[in-house]
Amino acid sequence: MYEFFKTLDRRWIFLMMFLAVAVPILIIGATGRTFPEEPTSLARAVFHAIEDLPEGSKVLLSYDYDPASEGELSPMATMFAYHCAAKRHRMYFMALWPVGPQMVDDTIENVLKKDFPELEYGKDYVNLGYKSGYEGVIKVIITDFTELYTTDTRGTPWGTIPMCQEVSSVQDMDLLVNVSAGYAGTKEWVQYAVTPYPKLTMVAGCTGVQAPLLYPYIPQQLQGLLGAIKGAAEYEALVTECYGARMARRDAEGNPMVDDDGMYVIRGKYTEGIRRMGPQLVAHLLMILLIIVGNVIYFVERRKEGRR
């Protein structure tokens, strides 16, 4: 056994990692059960930043990520849109990444159009799309939207969109929500929007590698932060706890379904983060096991060399 691990081909590690992720996905998919989530203070801060705003507040949602990090960020992006829609906030979607508009389209299609058909484009939500310039875009729209955004993504002039008539710059927003996979993203929004204009309130969701770099901005410049899938799962737990009846699957009579424990059976798209915590748990345990085995081999070999 020792010799096997000492000369372990990396393809075995790849296979173990594949199984560590695939098996929990299949089990969770088949049983519908996963691990519970206990929201941390940061997730609660994000939740309350949206929840405590009065109905009809103006929320700017900047989706600065691409399909590479969609697995990590789309659950929180979905939940941000759902939470804002459920609270009847007005949503201004935009993107600093070239394929960000596709991320926005997916969210609008899967969340707003399917579960909030009563919301009207232009009055309740608008997709402003992508503009090139990264932090340069923030620097301009922080004082004047129309310098860059003369139309929305559909080509409708800014002045003819009802909800756009009420805002002239980012400073008119009641809350900034950023979903970020790197540059340009949360750090740039903090540096060029929130820091020079401290009255602005911002919350964000980011990838795991970004989170440690954003902690220094909490809580003054960044009111709350969702770090990777764990953050998304915590936020999902909070939103589903609050809006479970609305998010639940429906039975034949249209009533929300409940499980044996009396909990609402939430639709899959709103529990993506929680469900992905299962594979993450097993993958993390595998990583720890591999590190321990690697170190055991290292110390045994070192002792052998010492004897020689």
Add this chain to the structure above:
Amino acid sequence: MKRTIPLFITAIGGFVLIAAVFSGYTQSWGEVAAIWFDVLAAIAYILGGGNLMKIHLKKISDRTEGWAYSVVTIIAFLATLIIGLGKIGVNPSEQFPDYAWSGSYREVGGPFWWIYEYAFKPLTATMFAMLAFYVASAAFRAFRAKNLEAVLLLGTAFIILLGRTYAGVWVTGWLPDWLSGLKLENVTVTIMKVFNTAGNRAIMIGIALGIASTSLRVLLGVDRSYLGGGEE
């Protein structure tokens, strides 16, 4: 002249942006400079595309190792560019039905949407997903407790790996309330909020000071390395 004019533009742009921060009167100047930046950033895409073509055409022409990948790159680039810019297969929008190009290039079912949905999206997602395999392999081979620093790093990694999952709750869930600070999920938060934040703030302040001094050198024309090694 080739160096003097860019130096002049850099200095003007930089000092205008600095002045815009400190005075309300000059704030609008900074906004104009920022718009110029955005226009230049858009034009940079053309430069980037041209550069990509130049590099890969040269590889194909020289038949350097892996030139076939360059062929794939150029075909993919040109196909996406032509389909996207030409809005091929896109129907006019409902608002402006008389204008052939008024539809969105991202129209569902269109060729550009197809490229994004069935080529770009799965390919980039796959690349990112492969990280898990390489990280696991690297952790097994390289993460060794060789000295005190490595032991501290290893210990922190274990706490974070466990604390970011339900395993953390399960392992230390039995601790009484007065020891809740030692629960793994809470230790994880403490590490991130205290140790990580302290270290990151120190690094950020150092970087900021470095950027300030380097920027001044560039604006004053002392550091001209960004202009390349061309003739005057």
